[in-house]
Amino acid sequence: MTDVATLSPVVPKPAHVPDAAVYDFDMFRDPQYVADPHRRILDLVRSAPAVFWTPRNGGHWMLLSHAANFNASRDIEAFSSEFVSKTQVEAMMAHMPPGTPHIPMPYPINVNPPEHTKYRAPLQRAFSPKTILALKDSIRTLANELIDRVIDSGGCEFMAAIAEPLPVQVFLKMLGLPLERQEEYRELVRQHLSDPEPDPKNSMMKLWRITAIMRDTVVARRDNPQDDIISLLWKTEIDGKPITMDDMENYCVVLFIAGLDTVMNGMGHGVRHLAQNPEFQDDLRKNPQNIPVATEELLRRYTFTVPPRIVGKDMEFEGLQMKKGERAMLFLPAADLDPKEFANPEGFDIKRDKPHIAFNGGVHRCLGSHLARVELQVLYEQMLARLPPFRLDPQRAPTFHCGHVIGVDSLYLTWKV
Amino acid sequence: MKILINKTACVGNARCAAVSEELFPLDEVGYIAVEEVDVPAGKEDIARRGARACPERIIRIEK
Numbered sequence: 001m002t003d004v005a006t007l008s009p010v011v012p013k014p015a016h017v018p019d020a021a022v023y024d025f026d027m028f029r030d031p032q033y034v035a036d037p038h039r040r041i042l043d044l045v046r047s048a049p050a051v052f053w054t055p056r057n058g059g060h061w062m063l064l065s066h067a068a069n070f071n072a073s074r075d076i077e078a079f080s081s082e083f084v085s086k087t088q089v090e091a092m093m094a095h096m097p098p099g100t101p102h103i104p105m106p107y108p109i110n111v112n113p114p115e116h117t118k119y120r121a122p123l124q125r126a127f128s129p130k131t132i133l134a135l136k137d138s139i140r141t142l143a144n145e146l147i148d149r150v151i152d153s154g155g156c157e158f159m160a161a162i163a164e165p166l167p168v169q170v171f172l173k174m175l176g177l178p179l180e181r182q183e184e185y186r187e188l189v190r191q192h193l194s195d196p197e198p199d200p201k202n203s204m205m206k207l208w209r210i211t212a213i214m215r216d217t218v219v220a221r222r223d224n225p226q227d228d229i230i231s232l233l234w235k236t237e238i239d240g241k242p243i244t245m246d247d248m249e250n251y252c253v254v255l256f257i258a259g260l261d262t263v264m265n266g267m268g269h270g271v272r273h274l275a276q277n278p279e280f281q282d283d284l285r286k287n288p289q290n291i292p293v294a295t296e297e298l299l300r301r302y303t304f305t306v307p308p309r310i311v312g313k314d315m316e317f318e319g320l321q322m323k324k325g326e327r328a329m330l331f332l333p334a335a336d337l338d339p340k341e342f343a344n345p346e347g348f349d350i351k352r353d354k355p356h357i358a359f360n361g362g363v364h365r366c367l368g369s370h371l372a373r374v375e376l377q378v379l380y381e382q383m384l385a386r387l388p389p390f391r392l393d394p395q396r397a398p399t400f401h402c403g404h405v406i407g408v409d410s411l412y413l414t415w416k417v
Numbered sequence: 418m419k420i421l422i423n424k425t426a427c428v429g430n431a432r433c434a435a436v437s438e439e440l441f442p443l444d445e446v447g448y449i450a451v452e453e454v455d456v457p458a459g460k461e462d463i464a465r466r467g468a469r470a471c472p473e474r475i476i477r478i479e480k
Contacts, residue, residue, distance in 0.1 A: 128447035129431045292435075355432055355472040362473075365428040370447065 010055040016321040023052035025062065027306065027329065028403050037406045038269075038302055041333050042346055051318045061311075061328035066341035066357070068318055069330050072309065073362040078317065079309035079328055081364060082112050102246045104207045104253040113363055122236035122243075123251070123367055126174070126229045132370040135170070139375055142169050143382040151386065155393060155414035163267040163408070164189060167375060171259045176228025177217050184213060189260050210256045211249040218248050229255070261405055262305065263372045266358075267379055268398075268408025269302035270295070273348070274380070275392045275413055280348070285384050293350045295376050300356035301348055303336040304406040307360055332357055333406060390415040418456040420464055422449055423475040433476060436467040 007026045013019075025044065027033075033040040050065035063069050072079040084092075089105060105111075108119035125131060146166055150156040168186055172179050192206055218230055225231035233251055236243055274281050284291055311326040322328070336356045337345040359366035366372070383390070392398065393412035401407045420440065427449045433441035434449075440463060444450040456464045456478075468476040 124429070124446035128429075128445070129434065129443065130445075130447065353466060353469050355430075355470055357472055359430070359472075361428065361430070363428055365430060365472075370431065 008056045008058075011059040013053065013055060014059070014323070014326075016323060017053045018320070021049055021051070021053050021320055023048045023054055023062075024056065025052075025054045026056040027054070027062070028057060030402070034400055034402050037304075037400050037402055038333065038337070041331075042337055045334050045337050045339070045345070051320060058327070061322065061326060062331050062334075063328060064331050064334040064338070065318075066335040066338040069332055069335035069357060070361065072317070072328065072330060073357070073360055073364070076112050076363065077312050078315055079330075080112055080312035081110050081116075081307075081309060083110060083308075083310050086111065086115060101208060101211075102249055103204065104211050104246075104249040106254045106257060107250045109254055109258065109364070116363060118238050119247075119250075120363075120367065122233055122238070123229075126232060127367050127371060129370045132374050135174070135371075136374055136378060138173065139166075139170055139378045140382060142166055143379050144386070147382055147386050152417055154417040155390075155412065158271055158411040158413050159264065159268055159408055160410075162379070163264040163271070163411075166267070166379065167260055167263045170371070170375065171255070174229050175214075175217075175255065176221060176226055176230050177214065181213070188213060188256075192257070192261060207253050210253050214252045214256075218245070218252065258366075259368055259371075261407070262368070263375050265304050265405055265407045266299065266302070266372060266376055268411050269304060269406075270298040270376060270380065271383065271413070272392070272398055272408065272411055273298060273302065274383070275390050275411075277348075278389050278391065281384060281389055284380070288381060288384065290350055291380050291384070292373075292377055295373060295380060296356065297348060297350045297352060298376070299358040300336045300342065300352070303333040303356060303358040305358070305360070306331055306333065306404050306406070307364070308404060330360065332360060388415045388417075418461050418464060419479040420454040420456060420468065421477045421479055422452050422454075423477075424449055424452045426473055426475045428473055430472050432470040432472060433467040436470050437463045440464055441467050 007029050013022055025048065030040065045064060048064060051068050052062050052064070054060060054062055063072055089103065093103065108116045111119060143166060146162045150161050156162070164186065168182060168189060169179065172182060172185065188209060221228070221230040222234050225234060233248060234243060238247060284294055307330045309328045309330060311322045311324055311328055313324050315322055336342065336358060339345050342352065342354060359369040390413045393414045396410070396412040398411045399409040401409055429446065429448045431443060431447050434443050440454055440456065440460060442450045465478055468478050
């Protein structure tokens with residue numbers, strides 16, 4: 001786990017960054033941020049510039065205001081997702097010794113249109129609202145099974161007992177991966193989470209572990225298609241050419257990372273809020289028809305992803321000079337707490353009718369947003385319907401990790417049996 | 418009342434359809450299927466709510 005006492009070293013400020021735009025914030029290790037992430041974000045929204053440059057973690061831009069995030073997400077030339085271009089990857093692979101395994105690339109996340117469109121298209125139907133709606137009953141069954149295991153114990157560590165296994169099982173079912181290997185997948189998720197900071201060598205090893213665990217099934221589905229996403233992907237074409245094993249590995253990596261390390265944290269933040277607010281639990285128990293709007297307000301209040309971008313050209317943005325190649329973080333959690341967009345942003349109000357950007361926007365809008373929404377809604381519905389009022393365990397405060405995902409490490413709940 | 422949608426800018430949030438599938442029909446993969454909808458009498462409020470729900474801000478209401 002990250003040692004919060006050690007901040008990353010400070011790098012010198014580039015000449016084009018004015019002093020007024022510098023704000024010292026370590027997005028991985030800031031102690032107050034790691035202790036209670038969204039409290040610290042509210043503090044940043046009040047005290048830090050709407051767009052600032054931090055000297056931590058190699059030096060990078062942070063976009064806080066809703067307007068800055070909204071505009072940056074839709075200008076893919078200015079704020080590119082292509083940290084390493086496809087041509088660069090191909091050149092890199094050409095210099096590797098023969099027999100080096102393919103390096104999986106998280107397409108379509110880290111590629112711009114038109115490539116992005118090509119790689120995203122085969123996945124669209126599998127994650128459409130209609131397809132996802134058909135999974136709702138099976139998601140509810142899974143949620144109930146997990147609740148059954150803890151209901152009589154008067155409490156649980158929510159992340160390990162429910163938030164982590166639920167999306168893992170949904171993911172295995174959708175992709176057609178063997179449920180009996182669930183433990184191996186969960187272990188891989190845990191390894192992935194225990195090392196939230198990007199170290200290139202480690203990241204590569206993690207990617208290879210993901211493709212290795214899925215390989216048998218991927219090969220089996222090529223030869224014997226079934227009704228699952230892996231089989232569906234084998235039937236698609238990219239650029240008019242049949243899909244390759246390399247393409248399949250790219251998809252495996254994207255779906256694994258995006259599908260497992262995200263929604264579980266949304267569940268953690270949401271259930272923590274419910275546990276802290278017994279009167280709100282009561283309200284929703286009496287009015288379960290409000291759970292879908294409550295889910296949206298929980299997503300706004302506790303937006304938890306921080307997508308990175310790379311500045312695509314020398315430019316002026318929000319009155320600041322930015323240079324090609326600089327890194328910029330879309331700090332969506334701050335955007336959804338911007339008082340210019342959401343009056344009284346700290347307050348929790350299910351009657352708000354302005355949309356949040358927890359799933360980001362523009363062409364990179366979260367592909368799994370419809371699945372995440374159904375998983376969150378069903379989880380809240382079943383927790384509220386089946387458990388008595390639950391609270392945070394006063395002896396064990398929740399713990400978090402921060403970075404590109406603001407994650408919940410542990411969340412101890414108690415209830416009367 | 419008319420709903421006008423900048424269809425090419427749709428990225429498939431489907432929030433409009435979450436308000437009303439009838440006023441905001443989606444295509445096979447969950448993107449908006451139409452550019453223009455005549456709002457039936459009595460559905461004006463729902464049309465406005467659907468327009469406000471769009472995170473891309475690409476839905477306009479014309480009286």
